[in-house]
Amino acid sequence: MDILTIVGLEKSFGNQRVLDGLSFSVPEGSIYGFIGKNGSGKTTTMKVILGLLQADAGEISVCGEKVHYGDTRTNRFIGYLPDVPEFYGFMTANEYLRLCGEITGMPSTLIQTKSEELLVLVGLADVKKRIGTFSRGMKQRLGIAQALLNEPRLLICDEPTSALDPIGRKEILDILLKVKERTTVLFSTHVLTDVEAICDRVGILDGGKIVLTGSVSELKKTHSRHSCTVTFRTPADAAVFQTDPRMSTMKTSLSAKDYSISIQATEPEQTMALIIRILSETGLVPLRLETAEPKLEDIFLEVVQ
């Protein structure tokens, strides 16, 4: 079953068309990476899903119920982590979760047990200091705990890792992987290594619509090529190799930082065999010879101009 379905969503701000027939669906139990460059419309999409912004056209369903602008009934299924979550800095994490639970009418004993469980999940159980002194990563982790308080079936995270250092990012990614056991996650980002690390499916947003969707492994198989890279000691060696006639039909690029030539390869083993043949016939001795798996970043760059 799909937890979220979006069909033909359109949204303009003045003359600027941001969403232009956006359609995608998010299967239950998955982590869906919603990828797009800055300004591509990720936050706009999330605001429309939450009923906070009115679309010009299109339909959204959450858990089979239609989303209506300004009528937030479907938000009972959703937990939301904005890109910069705001808190009362004078409260502790526990006090803040209690306040959120009280506002949404949760029974007091349930607030207590859920808060304790969620603070353990996000690694803040032993932190007694005020939120005002928290690091960015700690605030994001508290934001996840707050978003999970009502046991949502869909957790929407708007660029949760973008502003964090590598340790903070890893902590959030590990938590999202654990969260997957209890809810579906829609995760917007432009950090493609994060998507590769945790997402089951991805949708690439460009020009207001999804230009590519599928599982990370499917996309890698069908949409990008391996590359073979040969690195030389001198620019002269690299030039001899690159101008070999057998290279003329290959898509090659010379690195700016060292004397290495990368060759896109649909059949990496055959390409490697050809490289070795050229090296042995020309007497060139490379410093390094390697093949690399296609990366999501290559696919992204291929489909997004």
Ligand SMILES: Nc1ncnc2c1ncn2[C@@H]1O[C@H](COP(=O)(O)OP(=O)(O)OP(=O)(O)O)[C@@H](O)[C@H]1O
């Ligand atoms: N309320 C608004 N009024 C006018 N333009 C807006 C409004 N909200 C967003 N936009 C414009 O719509 C475009 C998409 O913005 P949005 O914030 O949805 O992109 P995004 O993909 O989330 O970007 P980022 O990765 O930078 O957060 C941008 O050009 C933005 O300036």
